[in-house]
Amino acid sequence: MELKKYLYQVISAFIVGLIFGVGLIISGMTQPQKVIGFLDLLGSWDPSLMFVMLAAIPVHFISYRLIAKMPSPILDWKWHYPTKKEITKPLVIGSILFGFGWGVGGYCPGPALVALGSGALNVIVFLISMTIGMWFFGFLNKRIKFNR
Amino acid sequence: MNELLVASIIHAVVGGILIGIASSLMLVFNGRVTGIAGIYNGILSFVKKDTAWRVAFVLGLVTSGIIGFRLFPELFINQSGRSLVAIVVAGLLVGFGTVLGSGCTSGHGVCGIARLSIRSLVATLAFMASGFLAASIFEYYF
Numbered sequence: 001m002e003l004k005k006y007l008y009q010v011i012s013a014f015i016v017g018l019i020f021g022v023g024l025i026i027s028g029m030t031q032p033q034k035v036i037g038f039l040d041l042l043g044s045w046d047p048s049l050m051f052v053m054l055a056a057i058p059v060h061f062i063s064y065r066l067i068a069k070m071p072s073p074i075l076d077w078k079w080h081y082p083t084k085k086e087i088t089k090p091l092v093i094g095s096i097l098f099g100f101g102w103g104v105g106g107y108c109p110g111p112a113l114v115a116l117g118s119g120a121l122n123v124i125v126f127l128i129s130m131t132i133g134m135w136f137f138g139f140l141n142k143r144i145k146f147n148r
Numbered sequence: 149m150n151e152l153l154v155a156s157i158i159h160a161v162v163g164g165i166l167i168g169i170a171s172s173l174m175l176v177f178n179g180r181v182t183g184i185a186g187i188y189n190g191i192l193s194f195v196k197k198d199t200a201w202r203v204a205f206v207l208g209l210v211t212s213g214i215i216g217f218r219l220f221p222e223l224f225i226n227q228s229g230r231s232l233v234a235i236v237v238a239g240l241l242v243g244f245g246t247v248l249g250s251g252c253t254s255g256h257g258v259c260g261i262a263r264l265s266i267r268s269l270v271a272t273l274a275f276m277a278s279g280f281l282a283a284s285i286f287e288y289y290f
Contacts, residue, residue: 008177011204012174012177012178013205013208014208015208016171016173016174017205017209017212018208019212020167020171020184020208022166022216023167024209024212025163025213025224027159027160030213031224033226034156036283039280041280041284043284046156047153047157050160051161051164052160053257053258054161054164055160055163055164055167056168059165059169059262060168060171060175060259061262063168063172063175064172064175067175067176070176072179073176073177074176076178076179079179080178082181082260082267084267087266087267091249091250092274094247094248095245095270095274096245096275096278098245098278099277099279100278100282101242101245102282103281103282104230104283105230105234105238105242106228106230108184108253108254109246110184110209110252113213114213115224116210116213117213117224118224119217120224125236126236127239129236129238129243132240133239133240133241133245133247134185134188134192134243134244135192136240136243137243138247
């Protein structure tokens with residue numbers, strides 16, 4: 001029974017990944033020049049990508065209100081919500097660093113993983129560097145123990 | 149408004165709705181927040197019984213890209229003109245920053261804000277501001 005539930009979780013995660021990916025492709029997020037056109041305020045600003053968040057948030061806002069009333073998720077025994085509440089320095093500094101990388105490369109993690117499906121060299125290079133960046137954080141965190 | 153912009157906005161809204169639906173399904177079925185940087189980073193730390201669903205999710209993303217690229221290759225072309233050096237720097241910053249900051253555009257920007265998390269709102273304002281700054285500076289000077 002337990003193993004069956006884990007298997008269903010895996011299948012569900014795969015389907016969610018598929019739908020999320022299709023959403024990213026349709027929205028234009030897998031085209032770095034479009035992302036940069038949105039983030040570059042000094043050029044001919046393209047506001048369209050703002051509507052990705054503006055559409056996704058209300059959908060999830062409504063569903064979250066309904067889902068939160070359930071005693072547990074359908075395929076798991078408990079919820080896995082992030083619990084941390086305080087605004088920490090690592091939260092702000094990390095987000096600033098991420099934003100900088102996003103503005104320079106035009107890729108955030110989701111669209112880069114989707115674009116890996118195209119096999120393009122620049123996406124592979126981006127993902128390898130991203131993985132090294134994450135690994136480097138893990139390396140530092142073992143020594144410094146950031147209060148994220 | 150010109151027609152191209154209108155088409156772009158319609159695409160963004162349709163894609164955004166799908167992203168909202170996908171995040172909702174992840175929550176109702178798996179009880180988890182769809183933070184892509186976090187899900188991917190979790191694979192690197194190899195926790196037993198916690199790796200398979202993460203790999204499956206990432207494979208779902210990549211599969212959507214493989215199919216999407218077959219049907220609409222023009223939606224995947226990188227015409228940003230960024231050099232590989234810029235892309236390496238960008239990748240390192242995105243990788244390090246998203247883990248230090250506990251999330252990316254999906255985890256903070258969509259899921260967190262939808263759950264009215266103040267932490268996620270602050271993070272989103274921070275990465276949007278620095279994203280605007282970085283892209284504007286880069287386009288202006290390089």
